[in-house]
Amino acid sequence: MPFVKQQQSETIGQDERKRVRDCASLELQLSDQNPTARRWAARDLASCPESSAALVEQLQQESDSSVREIILTTLTQLGDELAVASLVDLLRSEDVALRNEAIEAMKLLPDEVAPIMGNLLKDPDPDVRISAVNILESLRHPHVETWLKEVIEQDAHVNVCATAVDLLGEVGTVYSREALENLKIRFSNEPYISFATDLALKRIRLA
Numbered sequence: 001m002p003f004v005k006q007q008q009s010e011t012i013g014q015d016e017r018k019r020v021r022d023c024a025s026l027e028l029q030l031s032d033q034n035p036t037a038r039r040w041a042a043r044d045l046a047s048c049p050e051s052s053a054a055l056v057e058q059l060q061q062e063s064d065s066s067v068r069e070i071i072l073t074t075l076t077q078l079g080d081e082l083a084v085a086s087l088v089d090l091l092r093s094e095d096v097a098l099r100n101e102a103i104e105a106m107k108l109l110p111d112e113v114a115p116i117m118g119n120l121l122k123d124p125d126p127d128v129r130i131s132a133v134n135i136l137e138s139l140r141h142p143h144v145e146t147w148l149k150e151v152i153e154q155d156a157h158v159n160v161c162a163t164a165v166d167l168l169g170e171v172g173t174v175y176s177r178e179a180l181e182n183l184k185i186r187f188s189n190e191p192y193i194s195f196a197t198d199l200a201l202k203r204i205r206l207a
Helices: 002-016 023-029 035-047 052-059 065-078 081-090 096-107 110-120 126-136 144-154 158-171 174-186 191-206
Strands: none
Touching (some): 065 096, 096 126, 174 191
């Protein structure tokens, strides 16, 4: 029985891809009732540089998680200004799953995200700042420690600082030692900050 279902799915996929595949048609297929058609359209739009707007519009209303995943993948492949701006907007979404998916997508765009990281880390919304720190976890960029050090020196929100300290425990060097010691003093009444800071300092000493 599973083989029959798989065979049927493959047939549907092949049929959907027989449709016209120019960029305009693919954008129209993003709203097709069949999620398979939407998936193939989203995947094939990776070759259409001007398709970010249509992908973002569909992403905001897409209910199928597999289609949403492909749309996000295509946006990271396109990586243009609109795609990155749209991913930033998703960091403010009340949909936790979508917000986490946006974080994972932005981790794949270090060159595109790096220029806006400073603004993200100073966003008025602490949840966006926490998301920005989470993006830094996999953002292979030479300024990661500098950004984290600035967070624990300047951010007034304990949860943002706690998230940054956790990551500094993995990537921190002697460069961040004084900032970590000062943070422990600044949040002396916060047990977790004290614990995480001590752990980060210990790892730095042993490095």
